[in-house]
Amino acid sequence: MALIEVAGLTRTFKVRGRPPVEAVKDLTFAVDPGEMVGYIGPNGAGKSTTIKMLTGILVPTSGSIRVAGVDPSRRRTQLARRIGVVFGQRTTLWWDLPLRDSFELLQKIYRTDPARHRANLAEFVELLGLGDLLLTPVRQLSLGQRMRGDIAAALLHDPEILYLDEPTIGLDVVSKGRLRDFLRTLNAERGTTLLLTTHDLQDIEALCRRVLVIDHGTTVYDGTLAGLHRQGGSTRTLVVDLVDEGPAIEVPGATVRRVEGPRQWLSFPADASAAPVVSAVVGAYDVADLSVQEPDIEDVIRELYLR
Amino acid sequence: MIEGAVRYAQIARLWVRASRAYPVSWALLVVGGFLITGIDFVGIWILFQNVTDLGGFDLHEVAFLYGTSGVAFAIADLFVGRIERLGQMIRLGRFDQMLVRPVPLLVQVCADEFALRRFSRIAQAALVLGWACTFVDWSTSRVLLTVLTVVAATVIFVALFVGMACIQFWTIDSAEVANAFTYGGNAVTSYPLTIFPSEVLKVMTFVLPLAFVNWYPSLYVLGHEDPLGYPDWTQWLSPVVAALLAVVALLVWRVGVRSYRSTGS
Numbered sequence: 001m002a003l004i005e006v007a008g009l010t011r012t013f014k015v016r017g018r019p020p021v022e023a024v025k026d027l028t029f030a031v032d033p034g035e036m037v038g039y040i041g042p043n044g045a046g047k048s049t050t051i052k053m054l055t056g057i058l059v060p061t062s063g064s065i066r067v068a069g070v071d072p073s074r075r076r077t078q079l080a081r082r083i084g085v086v087f088g089q090r091t092t093l094w095w096d097l098p099l100r101d102s103f104e105l106l107q108k109i110y111r112t113d114p115a116r117h118r119a120n121l122a123e124f125v126e127l128l129g130l131g132d133l134l135l136t137p138v139r140q141l142s143l144g145q146r147m148r149g150d151i152a153a154a155l156l157h158d159p160e161i162l163y164l165d166e167p168t169i170g171l172d173v174v175s176k177g178r179l180r181d182f183l184r185t186l187n188a189e190r191g192t193t194l195l196l197t198t199h200d201l202q203d204i205e206a207l208c209r210r211v212l213v214i215d216h217g218t219t220v221y222d223g224t225l226a227g228l229h230r231q232g233g234s235t236r237t238l239v240v241d242l243v244d245e246g247p248a249i250e251v252p253g254a255t256v257r258r259v260e261g262p263r264q265w266l267s268f269p270a271d272a273s274a275a276p277v278v279s280a281v282v283g284a285y286d287v288a289d290l291s292v293q294e295p296d297i298e299d300v301i302r303e304l305y306l307r
Numbered sequence: 308m309i310e311g312a313v314r315y316a317q318i319a320r321l322w323v324r325a326s327r328a329y330p331v332s333w334a335l336l337v338v339g340g341f342l343i344t345g346i347d348f349v350g351i352w353i354l355f356q357n358v359t360d361l362g363g364f365d366l367h368e369v370a371f372l373y374g375t376s377g378v379a380f381a382i383a384d385l386f387v388g389r390i391e392r393l394g395q396m397i398r399l400g401r402f403d404q405m406l407v408r409p410v411p412l413l414v415q416v417c418a419d420e421f422a423l424r425r426f427s428r429i430a431q432a433a434l435v436l437g438w439a440c441t442f443v444d445w446s447t448s449r450v451l452l453t454v455l456t457v458v459a460a461t462v463i464f465v466a467l468f469v470g471m472a473c474i475q476f477w478t479i480d481s482a483e484v485a486n487a488f489t490y491g492g493n494a495v496t497s498y499p500l501t502i503f504p505s506e507v508l509k510v511m512t513f514v515l516p517l518a519f520v521n522w523y524p525s526l527y528v529l530g531h532e533d534p535l536g537y538p539d540w541t542q543w544l545s546p547v548v549a550a551l552l553a554v555v556a557l558l559v560w561r562v563g564v565r566s567y568r569s570t571g572s
Contacts, residue, residue, distance in 0.1 A: 013568065052569055057406045059565055080409035090400035097325055108317045109408050 002030035003161065003193055004054065009063035010217075011049055023049040025217040027063070033160070036187050036194040038208035038225075042301060046217040047197040051163050054195070055085050068160065081110060084154035088166035092150055093138040099149050100134040103156060110157035117156060124152040127182055144175035151182070155192075162186070164196035168203055180206040201294065213301055220304050229270035232304045234295040238266040238274065240281055241289040251280035262288070270295050311414045315386075318414070319421035326422060333424060340427035344381075348373060348435050351497075362501030367442035368529050373497040374436025375453070375521040379460030380493040381428035387417040387468045388425065391482055391489070394475035403569060412564060413469070449528045455546055456524040460496075462549035463520050467492055470556035476563035488515070496520040501534050508535060519548040 009027040014020045024046040031037055041047055052058040053065060056072030056079060065072055068082050086092070093102040107117045125131050128148040133141060141149060147167065154162060164183075168176045184207060186192050198204065204211055204225055211228050213221035221228055228234075238254065241263050248256040254268040254277045268277050274292050281287060326333055351373060355366040364372070393416060396402040405415040443449065471485035492515075500508050500522045511518040512535075526533055527542040 052403070055407050057403050058567070058569055076406060077409045077411070080407050083407065085404075085407045087400060087403070090403075092404045101321065101325055105318065105321050108321065109314075109410050111409075 003033045003035075003068060004029075004031040004195070005064075005066040006030070006050075006054075007064050009050070009053065009065060010061050011046075011053060011058060012061045022217050024053070024060075024214075027214070027217065027219060029212060029219060029222060031193060031195060033193055034187070034191045035210060036183075036208045037196070038204035038211045039195055039197045039214065040199070040204065040211060040301070041197075041214040041220075045214045047214060048165055049217075050214070051085075051165050051195070051197065055083060055163060056080075081157060082160050084157070084159035084162045086147075086150050086154045086162070086164045086167055088147065088164070088169040091138060091146055092153055093146070095139045096137055098135050098137050099130065099141070102138065102149070102153060106153055106156055112157045116158065120156050120158065121152070124155060127185065128152055129178075144171050147171060147175070147179070151179070155186070158190075159192065161193045161195065164194065164198075166197055166199070168198060168200050176200070176202070183207055213304065215301055215304075220301070226271055228300060228304075229295065232295075232300040234270040234300040234303060235267040236270050236274065236295055237293040238268065238277055238281070239291045239293060240264045240266060240285070240287060243286040243288050246285070249281060249285060251277060251284065253277050253280070311411050314410045315414050315418045318410070318418040322418070322421040323423050326424075336424045337427045340424055341431050344377075344428050344431045347497075348431075362499040363531070364499040364501070364529075367439050368525075368531075369497075369499060370435050370439035371443065371529060372499060372521055372525055374432055374439050375456055375460060375525065376493055376496040377432025378429060378436055379457055379520065380464050380489075381425065381432050382461045383464035383468060384489075385423075385425040385429065387465050389419050389421070390416050390468050390472040391485055393472045394479040394482055397475065397479060397567075398570065400570065402567075406567075413560060443528060444530065452524050452543065453528055455543075456521055456528075459524075459545035459549040460520040462553055463516075463545075464489065464492065466549070466552035466556035470552070470559050473556075473559045473563040476567055492517050492520065496522065505535060512537075516548050516552070519545045521545075 007028050009024055010022065011024045012020045012022050027046075027050065039047055039050070049058065053060050054067060054072060056074075056076035059073040067079060070079055072079050093099065094105065097105070103121060106112075107114070112120075125134070128151065130145075130148055130152060133145055133149065136145075138146060138149065151164075151167070167183075168179060171179065180203065183194060183196075187194055187207075194207070196203065196207070209224060211221065211223065211225050212219060213228065221231060223231075237257070240249065242249075243262070245262050248259055249264055249266060250256075251266075253272065254266040256264055257267050258265040266277070266281070268274070278290060278292075281290070348370070351369060352366070354361070355369075359365070361369055390413075393402070396405070396416065396419070401419070402416075405412055405419075408415065440453075443453075467489050468485075471488045472482075474481040474484055495511070496517055500511065500518055503511075508518060511522075523533075523537075523542045524545050525531075527539075533541070
């Protein structure tokens, strides 16, 4: 049975003197236990609104939600023990309290079994490298440290589902990698179901077998990342620096999009291998340098939506 | 209800412990709070150096009104006063976090950053009330009614704090409006309501029933005639009014939470 079931979900915001805004409209999807789902879409597409309805923060205008068998907005407190939520842009910790006190407060709030709490805390402190930070007030933590603290805080009560809203926003490459490793371990070892919204395509590549794309409040795609590229007709770009300026490169399987002096931009389908294109170019031209650019998720979605 | 109180105590205790990390600033705030609220009553005392009565009440009787209203307001403020920052909690996203935690929402909002230093206000008002009580001509029913009044008045102020804070669900910057009713209600009920025109007194009886905080019961305890000539039982009505207001406030709170819109992102 699905752990999260959403059917015909709609949320309208009324603003006085303006037409009502449908932030989410007629959304339907289901998530099975243990899945890691990437929930993506442009800014204002309705991602956060969906998460807020799934957690019970917002009451839907119409449609139905079942999370672990219950309606989140009506059984909010009951459901709270079974879910964890991380808002990337806002800390769930108490600004003036040391991390250790925040964790203790959470143990009281969730009434986690003290032995369980201690074991979880020890494990997350170790995995997330929080040992030296426990006595530091949250306001003095860096963004990356705070995010790690937030993730530990969301998991101390052993939730079955973890919602992450932009967990890697603003983090440096090292912190991002560390966070992804942690989430992968969490899913593999504890079977925690993950639903994360992100703008970073690499988060999805590293973590999610399944992608849900939403735009203007409706699902425009539900499937694998590779399938998304195929369906979106997305392209990768091969940037070629020739030794000398010359006419547009002609090789099978790729087309030139732009020429600027000795530099040329070739595009080819995202699901095709770059190897034959590269070897064809290198075989026929004098090449000084080469690089491959991944498709931008916003472009892929835009393409998808235009159809 | 008991469950809520237990959860409240657990959260409050951690906040009190956290504030002990800065003992000097804590002590200064307690003493400061005591002095600042004390100046309030010094003002009334100075007033009485120039007049013999205020609306037909002498200094000891005004002190009784001031003390009952002050103690009740200070207790309400200690336990639920934080709710006046609801708008700020919404804006900072803290309210969203409270919504996903397994503790009654109202408990979380009111216990957030619980500060025991507000206790100094209770102490100051209790001191004035104690002094005023030494001048009252006591009987068993007057003692009973005084106790009932302090309890009922506390509930009325709690209801005002909660009900008025809910306006912030719809207009986030309305904390000042709520203050007018809570702090304003405390200020008004610190004086004999006979200093106002009788229309104002009627509004405070039938529309926004602040007169039930302490005015009607005090008429009984202090042995004053009701200037509006209402039946004697109105002087015992405060607990009923308090219970009604509490129910209304809880309903408004529920409607507010259900229609909560959150913020962007």
